[in-house]
Amino acid sequence: MVLYDDKEMIARIDRLRKSRHAVILTHNYQLGEVQDIADFTGDSLELSMIAAKNSAEVIVFCGVRFMAETAAMLAPEKTVLLPVATAGCLMADMADGEALRQLKAQHPGAVTVCYVNSTAAVKAECDLCVTSANAFELVRNIPADREIIFVPDRNLGGNIIRATGRPMIMWDGFCPTHMRITPAMVQARRREFPAAKIIAHPEVRPEVAELCDEVMSTGGMCRYVKSAPCRELIIATESGIIHRLRKENPDLVYIPLSEQIVCPDMKMTRLGDVLRALETMQPRITVPEPLRERAVLPIRRMLEQSARFAPAQ
């Protein structure tokens, strides 16, 4: 095996990116070294919009499996690579299609809404997909006389109920990384940095969200800090976002709510994995066509509806 230093690896990635007509999409939670070589870094909504529209022939998705699966469903004619095949999402794996079918049978007529952090088999059972960037608006938009089943994140669901007042039948999933954030941690940071604003991701528990100043997606955080009303910000989400915030707005001070808020799967991908993926064109993510045809529908509905609620850039 030949070992390259980072500079050589980046040069090789750049050459292959051009010759393969590839685009590198990187989630906001990825390691800084991977964010720095990306064509686009963003949250799930931003990256799925790019995957749907981009003209590249190859998408290298630096994130976790459900994200690459979403890209593969939106752009089946493209080659979608997930540099580390085992990078998954524990929350997405907490729901399965068969159990969801059984729940739906108990609530005929309900609108079934899935968080994008779900498998293709779960999406195939759903009417509408949402991300943390658009979930609040899209749920508000569901006719008031319809029951709603929400899968798999009970914390995002709880935060939507808190904000919209819409009752929902909730799946019992959660993000183990965001679950580590407790109300006591928020209160301790607040005492330590009284002038700071605390911004949290809606995957935190509702009782945590209640103690924070703002609750938003990572893409929302990137926009928020551009006109932040303070110099210090406490970040209550996965630590990877701080790399991007610092890079784009270096004059502000970013304090992680806790050093423990790290998703192991989001940290699996290194530069060497991206290079190997481009060299070998593996691991490739595909979704069998009959499943894709059903699972892409709630994602398409989301993209159409969220275009109407897009925040001003």
Ligand code: SF4
């Ligand atoms: S941070 Fe949580 S929701 Fe996001 S990929 Fe990791 S386990 Fe899944």
